[in-house]
Amino acid sequence: MTAPESVRPPIDRIRTDVRAMHAYAVQDARGFLKLDAMENPYGLPPALQAELGARLGALALNRYPGDRGADLQRALAAHAGLPEGFGLMLGNGSDELISLLGIACDQPGATVLAPVPGFVMYAMSAQLQGLRFVGVPLTADFELDEAAMLAAIAREKPAIVYLAYPNNPTANLWDDAVIEKIVQAQGAQGGLVVIDEAYQPFAARSYIDRLAGHRHVLLMRTLSKFGLAGIRLGYLMGPAALVAEIDKVRPPYNISVLNCEAALFALEHAEVFEAQARQIREGRDQLMAALARLPGVKTWPSDANMILLRVPDATRTFEGMKARGVLVKNVSKMHELLANCLRLTVGTADENAQMLAALEASL
Structure with missing residues (x-):
């Protein structure tokens, strides 16, 4: 039986702005x-893999998450x-925390502001929650444009300002x-600041020591770059009363x-992951030196x-490396600002x- 012509197709029930969006793209990495x-390119040592496996196997998977x-x-x-x-408060990765912040601050006319280029989920989450997103371009060297940022805050009076520390995809720490x-x-205008420290294990500085000096600043971190991207665990820190309000919109058992348990296990063996981060920092420095020699x-x-x-x-270079x-x-x-840039x-x-070797051959 066919529906009458006057009946709208089911896809029309999907928001028009959602239908116009591009989904977050994840490249097929097989092969x-x-x-x-x-x-993090390093896995757990075999002995720790076995120990973690035993702990996970003993969990009561038939019960909802509890006091752990x-x-x-x-x-x-x-x-x-x-x-x-x-x-x-805990989130299913930083992505969920960004969504929860948007839900909690979704008042009529609310705006989210962030430097661009930056992490794409700030803008995408704002749109999905019905908030305006205002991006303030960085300078040509990917530094904060102080005058433009301050002017935008005065003009837009945003509910949330996101500052990634360091920034993605530019990888730099901005001037303190x-x-x-x-x-x-x-x-001064009554808004929140969210300092996103997703890459904190590799950074020379953290905002944690300055957190106590502000009642409107939240600090967001993740265990993804710590070495546990597969378990999807982010956390948001800030004044207890403020975090408690945002926590009200968190789904139960998220x-x-x-x-x-995997996160607790990793923290019990934090020295293993800290050693891996040290290796990555050393590799980064060696890579930077080698890249500096490429014309x-x-x-x-x-x-x-x-x-x-x-x-x-x-x-051309991306396709050459892929080949x-x-x-x-x-x-x-x-x-x-990212013209002809690769990350x-x-x-x-x-x-x-x-x-x-692939980069040099593909230039």
Whole structure:
């Protein structure tokens, strides 16, 4: 039986702005050396794999998550050095936390503001939650445009300002004095600042020591770059009363018992992951030195496990590297400031050597 012609097709029930969107693209990495997603290239040693497997196997998978979530919150607070009187909430990766912040702040006319180019989920989540997104371009060298940021805050009075520290995809840490001016300006007009420290294990500095000085600043981290991208665990820290309000919109049981136990296990063996981060930082420095010797290649300082570089022809170089079995990220179409730019993930020493050879052959 066919529906009458006057009946709208089911797809018309989907929001028009959603239908006009592009889904978040994840490249098919099968058969490639995968250096496109800023993942830790090191796995757990075999003995720890066996120990973790036994712990996960003993969990009560027939029960909803219980008090272990509170144990994980305490362990993360201790690991981060969270100040007294501050709260912490868990998310299914930072992506969920960004969505929850949008839901909690979704008042009529609310705006989210962030420097661009930056993490795409700030804008995408704002749109999906019905908030306006305002992007403020960085300078040509990917530094914060202080005057433009302060003018935008005064003009837009945003509910949330996101500052990635360091930034993705540019990998740099911005000037602390400029960040403080932005934090002060946003606080003066009653808005929130979210400092996104996704790449904290590789950065020279953290905002955690300044968190106690502000009642409107939230600090967001993830265990993805710590070395657990597969378990999807993010956490948001800030003044306890503020975190408690945002936590009200969190779905119940959003962190599975498997994710929770794996995260607790990793924190108990934090020294293993810290050693891996140290290797990645050393590999990054060696990679930067090698890239500096390649003609026609420009790089920018990195405080993350990625390197942004500009080449004469990003599409040609990306396809050439892919043909040689190496997958990186072509970010050249993300923003006009990123023209002919590629983003490389720092891998193991052998992976970095393969990546360099493929890059040099593809320029």
